[in-house]
Amino acid sequence: MKQSGMRGYETAMKSVLAIFLPLGSKNHDKTLRTHYQHVTNFKQMKIHTCIRALADVNQINKCKSKLESKEQEISHVSGIMGLAGNEVRFKIIYLLYEEKELCVCDLSDILNMNISAISQHLKKLKDGDIVDVRKEGQTYFYFIKKDALLILESFFNMINLEYKNFTL
Numbered sequence: 001m002k003q004s005g006m007r008g009y010e011t012a013m014k015s016v017l018a019i020f021l022p023l024g025s026k027n028h029d030k031t032l033r034t035h036y037q038h039v040t041n042f043k044q045m046k047i048h049t050c051i052r053a054l055a056d057v058n059q060i061n062k063c064k065s066k067l068e069s070k071e072q073e074i075s076h077v078s079g080i081m082g083l084a085g086n087e088v089r090f091k092i093i094y095l096l097y098e099e100k101e102l103c104v105c106d107l108s109d110i111l112n113m114n115i116s117a118i119s120q121h122l123k124k125l126k127d128g129d130i131v132d133v134r135k136e137g138q139t140y141f142y143f144i145k146k147d148a149l150l151i152l153e154s155f156f157n158m159i160n161l162e163y164k165n166f167t168l
Contacts, residue, residue, distance in 0.1 A: 076129075080151050083128040088113070089121050093144060096131060097156045101143040 067074070084090050092107055104122065108115045122142055125131040130148040133140050144152070 077151055079128055080130055080148055083124060083130055084152060084155075086121070088117075089125060092118070092121055092125065092142075093130065093152060094156060094159065096142060096144050097149070097152070101134070101141040103139050103141050105139075107142075 084093055088111065091111060095102055095107065095110060102110075104115055104118050107113075107118045107122075111118065122131065122133075126133065126142075130145060130152075131142045132145050133142050135141075
């Protein structure tokens with residue numbers, strides 16, 4: 001905004017405040033001071049705008065087309081990453097990756113959590129198509145599904161790197 005435009009804005013705000021708040025009241029003075037602080041902060045900000053004349057329309061259209069053509073895959077990977085974004089669930093997935101399969105009791109003992117909490121996390125992972133289960137007698141063993149494993153494996157490999165100065 002130009003300086004003159006900002007002054008016009010300040011004048012308009014004073015008029016609005018005068019209508020709604022009695023002049024000289026504590027609220028009027030406090031609101032006016034707060035408003036002036038916001039205006040001062042706004043004046044000090046650099047406003048970054050895109051110069052549309054220089055926009056690469058072909059690139060924009062190509063990117064939109066890529067996203068549209070990969071919408072289902074992006075949604076699938078995003079769902080997996082969203083579920084794996086919870087630290088406890090990521091630990092569960094990592095343990096299943098390392099051990100190939102584990103039962104709820106094992107996960108409960110390893111993570112020092114109650115079976116109910118582990119079961120809730122496993123249900124979310126199962127509903128999200130990340131893990132599956134097989135039954136052996138009375139025990140249910142959970143494992144990572146192959147398509148989810150392909151997505152998550154690179155993260156597990158980063159965790160397993162033994163570089164001293166490795167940082168994400």
